[in-house]
Amino acid sequence: MTLDPVLQLTALAALALVFASAAWHKLRDLLAFELALEAYALLPGWLLRPFARALPLAELTAVALLLFAPTRGAGSVLALALLALVTGAVALNLLRGRTDVGCGCGGIEDEQTLSWALVARNLLLALLGATGLAATTPRALLWLDYLSVGAGALALFFVVVLANQLIANHPRLARLRVRPA
Amino acid sequence: MTSALAIAVAVLWVIVIALALAVFALARQIGVLYERVAPMGALMLDEGPKVGERAPSFTLTALDGSSVNIGQPSQTGELVFFVSPTCPVCKKLIPVLRSIARAERDWLRVILASDGDEAKQRAFYEKAELGDFPYVLSTELGMTFKVAKLPYAVLLDESGTVRAKGLINSREQLESLFTAKELGVESIQQYLQKA
Numbered sequence: 001m002t003l004d005p006v007l008q009l010t011a012l013a014a015l016a017l018v019f020a021s022a023a024w025h026k027l028r029d030l031l032a033f034e035l036a037l038e039a040y041a042l043l044p045g046w047l048l049r050p051f052a053r054a055l056p057l058a059e060l061t062a063v064a065l066l067l068f069a070p071t072r073g074a075g076s077v078l079a080l081a082l083l084a085l086v087t088g089a090v091a092l093n094l095l096r097g098r099t100d101v102g103c104g105c106g107g108i109e110d111e112q113t114l115s116w117a118l119v120a121r122n123l124l125l126a127l128l129g130a131t132g133l134a135a136t137t138p139r140a141l142l143w144l145d146y147l148s149v150g151a152g153a154l155a156l157f158f159v160v161v162l163a164n165q166l167i168a169n170h171p172r173l174a175r176l177r178v179r180p181a
Numbered sequence: 182m183t184s185a186l187a188i189a190v191a192v193l194w195v196i197v198i199a200l201a202l203a204v205f206a207l208a209r210q211i212g213v214l215y216e217r218v219a220p221m222g223a224l225m226l227d228e229g230p231k232v233g234e235r236a237p238s239f240t241l242t243a244l245d246g247s248s249v250n251i252g253q254p255s256q257t258g259e260l261v262f263f264v265s266p267t268c269p270v271c272k273k274l275i276p277v278l279r280s281i282a283r284a285e286r287d288w289l290r291v292i293l294a295s296d297g298d299e300a301k302q303r304a305f306y307e308k309a310e311l312g313d314f315p316y317v318l319s320t321e322l323g324m325t326f327k328v329a330k331l332p333y334a335v336l337l338d339e340s341g342t343v344r345a346k347g348l349i350n351s352r353e354q355l356e357s358l359f360t361a362k363e364l365g366v367e368s369i370q371q372y373l374q375k376a
């Protein structure tokens with residue numbers, strides 16, 4: 001199955017925006033991210049500091065690769081690998097029953113605690129990334145196509161931000177439902 | 182025809198983006214509301230020294246080297262606030278603690294307590310600029326007050342008696358400790374149940 005280039009470009013541009021914002025939030029408060037990583041209890045102490053710096057840099061690399069046509073495929077692969085890595089870390093902690101760990105994803109997600117909703121969100125993001133690997137139907141792009149790509153990517157990005165907010169709201173709502181005896 | 186379609190698409194995009202932003206803003210406001218109306222009063226886990234009992238006394242050394250007395254009769258009451266560098270809510274409550282320490286400074290000392298790896302604690306202490314608070318590290322203190330979840334606060338009066346305590350997630354819950362002390366009840370939950 002081949003994909004229209006506009007669909008592919010929109011998906012990848014939206015993914016690049018998501019990664020750029022994630023990296024920016026991590027770099028803005030590196031210590032907070034390091035502490036969040038520690039709470040995941042997956043890495044030995046000496047690895048926390050280098051890993052906390054390497055991850056946002058890898059995210060920015062993925063953004064840069066996604067932006068340009070010749071490296072788009074490589075960017076998709078890197079983005080998918082990073083998504084698999086962080087989703088795996090979240091899923092491992094969920095399987096260990098640790099749901100009160102902060103997400104440490106930065107921004108609004110800082111208020112998120114781990115949940116399967118995060119895993120589902122990341123799978124949908126991976127779907128966006130996977131479009132980078134699909135074959136596209138070659139066709140000349142009009143200016144209107146570029147409008148669709150730009151506006152579509154922006155709209156998708158806002159929907160992801162919105163989903164994050166709703167995921168962060170959920171445990172608060174759950175706390176309201178059970179009244180302490 | 183083509184330009185009519187193009188304009189229609191452009192207008193629709195503007196509306197879609199504006200609506201996405203509007204829904205996001207609504208979700209954000211709902212989140213803030215959930216936070217504000219969260220359980221009335223600090224949730225009290227009924228363990229450790231009871232409200233109305235004398236707290237066990239401690240003399241500890243703070244991170245800045247000063248000596249801190251907890252639970253001994255003194256001029257001021259004490260709010261012992263248990264935190265950890267890994268707890269996101271703790272970080273959020275630090276500005277609230279600062280404003281309470283300022284507003285109640287005539288009769289109250291705010292003490293931060295934690296335990297665990299000292300290097301991590303120091304990094305947190307410096308990063309969050311906690312220099313105005315005495316910050317003590319003691320596993321025994323947390324064990325004595327049976328602190329199971331963070332952030333946790335214990336309010337002691339001038340005689341070293343426990344006046345209120347509980348798990349704190351918001352400014353309202355922290356303030357409820359002071360209300361509990363003023364009303365002379367164990368916790369706001371208990372007060373509401375009686376009413």
